[in-house]
Amino acid sequence: MSLSPYPAGLLRRLAAAVYDLFLLVALWLIAGLALLPFHGGEAVDGHNPLVRLYFLFVPYLFFSWFWTRGGQTLGMRAWRMQVRAADGGPVEWHHAVRRYAGAWVSWLSIVGMLWCLVDAQRRCLQDIVSGTEVIVYPRED
Numbered sequence: 512m513s514l515s516p517y518p519a520g521l522l523r524r525l526a527a528a529v530y531d532l533f534l535l536v537a538l539w540l541i542a543g544l545a546l547l548p549f550h551g552g553e554a555v556d557g558h559n560p561l562v563r564l565y566f567l568f569v570p571y572l573f574f575s576w577f578w579t580r581g582g583q584t585l586g587m588r589a590w591r592m593q594v595r596a597a598d599g600g601p602v603e604w605h606h607a608v609r610r611y612a613g614a615w616v617s618w619l620s621i622v623g624m625l626w627c628l629v630d631a632q633r634r635c636l637q638d639i640v641s642g643t644e645v646i647v648y649p650r651e652d
Contacts, residue, residue, distance in 0.1 A: 514649035518633035519592050521624065523647060530586030535570055542569045574614075575607035591648045606641045613637035 542565070546555045555562050577584040579602050582593040594602055594610070602610070614637040617623025623636030630639075638644055 516593075516646040516648050519590075519627075519645040519647045520633060521627050523590050523592060524624070524627070524635070524645065527584070527586035527590045527592055530589055531574075531584045534585060535573060538569055538573055539566060542566065571608075571611050574611055575604065578602045578607050578610065579604060587645075591650070592645055593648065594643050594645050597642045597644055602643055606643050610637045610641035610643055613640035616640075 543555070546562070546565075547553075557563070574584060577587075578594050582595050582602055587593060596602055596606060613623070617626075617636035620636075626639075627633045627635045632644065634644060
């Protein structure tokens with residue numbers, strides 16, 4: 512018997528986000544180290560708008576790369592989740608841009624993440640904005 516994928520719930524999404532956060536913090540540390548040679552070995556000014564954009568661009572590349580290359584970050588893979596276009600196709604870069612921007616709004620407002628609790632298809636704000644969905648693959652016996 513083959514079980515079909517089903518929409519991801521809030522707790523599973525949060526668990527995958529914790530996994531990805533650990534990877535993202537490590538990536539931010541490496542990205543910060545990469546800036547040291549350009550500042551004479553001194554810490555960079557966090558108030559500089561270009562530095563802030565740089566540190567926003569790093570997670571965009573991280574998430575977008577995984578979303579467009581198989582639809583799974585490492586945290587999503589651990590929890591058997593995949594992001595895909597609403598029509599079931601792969602995520603493309605235009606989906607990824609909207610999903611990343613929507614995720615910032617969703618996480619900062621909290622309401623955007625909690626929306627999956629009332630949405631019939633369990634979609635969060637970033638899913639709705641980007642035209643994507645997060646599914647769970649059932650455990651194979």
